[in-house]
Amino acid sequence: MPEEPHEAPPESAGGRFGASIRNADYLPKWFLLGTTIGVISGLGAVVFYLALKYTGEFLLGYLAGYHVPTPLGEGGSRGSTGFTRAWAIPLVTTAGALLSAIVVTKFAPEATGHGTDEAIEAVHTDPRAIRARVVLVKLVASALTIGSGGSAGREGPTAQISAGFSSLLTRRLGLSDEDGRVAVALGIGAGIGAIFAAPLGGAVLAASIAYRDDFDYRCLLPGFITSGTAYAVLGAFLGFDPLFGYIDAEYRFERAWPLLWFVVIGVVAAAIGYLYARFFHSTVALVRRLPGGPILKPAAGGLLVGLLSLAIPQILSSGYGWAQLAADRDSLMSIPLWIILLLPVAKIVATCLSIGSGGSGGLFGPGIVIGAFVGAAIWRLGDLAGLPGVPERPGVFVVVGMMTCFGSVARAPLAIMIMVAEMTGSFSVVPGAILAVGIASLLMSRTNVTIYEAQRLDRAAAETERARGDSPNVN
Known part of the structure; x- marks a missing residue:
């Protein structure tokens, strides 16, 4: 500017x-x-x-x-x-x-x-x-x-x-x-x-x-x-x-107590969203103090992302396709558990290296993917442990994770919830989503953190x- x-x-x-x-x-x-x-x-x-x-x-x-x-x-x-x-x-x-x-x-x-x-x-x-x-x-x-x-x-x-x-x-x-x-x-x-x-x-x-x-x-x-x-x-x-087709568009809430899972998603997604914003802004501040100039710093960030992707290829590019695969049970089960658990943090690191170093691109897309794998990780752990109330397919948790993680840290929960519902054709998840998004947004409102500092x-x-x-x- x-x-x-x-x-x-x-x-x-x-x-x-x-x-x-x-x-x-x-x-x-x-x-x-x-x-x-x-x-x-x-x-x-x-x-x-x-x-x-x-x-x-x-x-x-x-x-x-x-x-x-x-x-x-x-x-x-x-x-x-x-x-x-x-x-x-x-x-x-x-x-x-x-x-x-x-x-x-x-x-x-x-x-x-x-x-x-x-x-x-x-x-x-x-x-x-x-x-x-x-x-x-x-x-x-x-x-x-x-x-x-x-x-x-x-x-x-x-x-x-x-x-x-x-x-x-x-x-x-x-x-x-x-x-x-x-x-x-x-x-x-x-x-x-x-x-x-x-x-x-x-x-x-x-x-x-x-x-x-x-x-x-x-x-x-x-x-x-x-x-x-x-x-x-x-x-x-x-x-x-x-964008994501229709993810579990036929899902219906039949009992009240499984909604407690959306409380869990709200709390975890708020924590990850908070980490995303804090780590990104800290990276920007650190990069400003480092030597190298506005050309070499983004190049160094690109190199580090490329090296990290050799171990976790899911961090490359926007990652929307991986979010799509996370919503499918068979595809999600084919991804090693350690990658699913680590991917939200790995995607945060990769985004900070790509954009926080001075590269050009948006924060919304990675935030959606981060949230998708927060939901996927919670579903995978719940399914692995055989806990009650976990849906048969991960799509519902993935969609609500998308809405919750970035909606709270962008300080635009209603807009992001509507956008993700349109992107996934999943308006049926709204009863659970408003619970998760509401909790995450209330938790985030207790801080001054936002991914968009110009707000x-x-x-x-x-x-x-x-x-x-x-x-x-x-x-």
Whole structure:
């Protein structure tokens, strides 16, 4: 982010069209802006998905001879059964991180890291401040990081791409600060909702992502238009199937006492989510103090991820395919127990090495995978011990783990719960999920920890900060 906010554009900005938008009534204004942002968010998600797909096929698939599994919504491939050129994996992860760092350092240094914090910061400080070039740089750099095996998610890049376009609209049309903040928040929600094919969750996320303990109702209704449009555009190109298909969609709660298992998931997922955020921010702080510069540090992180993946290949890339396999009983039983138990922590370490070192990619995706294996580990231990109340298949625990772990640490429990339900087609788990998510969120609220440091406590705190002219730094 630029250190100094841009000045508000003059009233002549955008010409007659800009003036007509600024002076329009609420409904036509946000229908037009919401639709426009939604179309670009959807197209941005499509372009980024394709860039990521082909980059991964070339770097990991062709050069390293390794194919990661994919979720059902993207073909449902089970991936490679082992490494054919194990020596190439660390080379590819290092090269991808190095190239990504070079692109970012040369063209847009603010595109480093996961991107969502920068977009949130624009909501709170200056909605005009995201440079247009950040959009392209973020797309290329993140595709290189994730496509080469870096442990990162898609949502940060798509959020920054969509928020960047919203920032451009704010500048070009001369929107007010208030409208600009809403527009950038809509871009964040629409971008994330589009890449995960979760429009309702994206709309709710737009209203909640900027605050730890608040909800901006101004973003909700326009968010429906924006996220719905983005989803329609993405679906027109890539299809409308849920990312993970339909996981245990027929599950039914028949007795009350098995719900106690969701209390366990809530407590454990909150602890793992807390560890995720603390370890990530500590890694960022440590890396800043280390010598090496903004190019060598991400490359070193990529090398370490590649070496670690030789023992635990599940940490490579986004990991969505592994989360898919964890929801299937036979596939989960084929994974060694020690990997299942260790994987949440291993994925945290890999993500911190990939993104905390300065690489480009999101934190949402890894958080979903971490939560999936928290649920899988609890199911596996309960099934192994023959404990009562454990479902026959792990899918329910895996889905609720996804919702709970990241929903609590992102301080957006409702939005993440809805998004994961859309991503998995598993709305039947909601009775258990609200228990787990509620407990985890209450526990997390006792701390000041959040994965997104640019979040403010609430709208009142944000307004007070702007009135004082404060602008804290973010990662």
